[in-house]
Amino acid sequence: MTDSAELLSLLVVVEFVVMAAVVTLLVPLDAAIPFLPLAVVFLVALYLYRS
Known part of the structure; x- marks a missing residue:
């Protein structure tokens, strides 16, 4: 079982x-661009955590 800090x-x-995906869908792309690099980094981290 994972500890509470990891969870x-x-x-x-x-x-x-999830919030970056919602913002990307709801606002113009010009406003959402600052969120995308960090969201990609976090997606890679989630993928590596799951594998």
């Missing part, structure tokens, strides 16, 4: 990725 970190990363 909290995982939830924060998932929340950021």
Whole structure:
């Protein structure tokens, strides 16, 4: 079982990725561009965590 700090970190990363996806869909792309690089980094981290 994962410890609470790891679980909290995982939830924060998932929340950021989901919110970045929602922002990307709802606002113009010019405003969403600053979120995309960090979202990609977090997606890679989630992928590596799961594998």
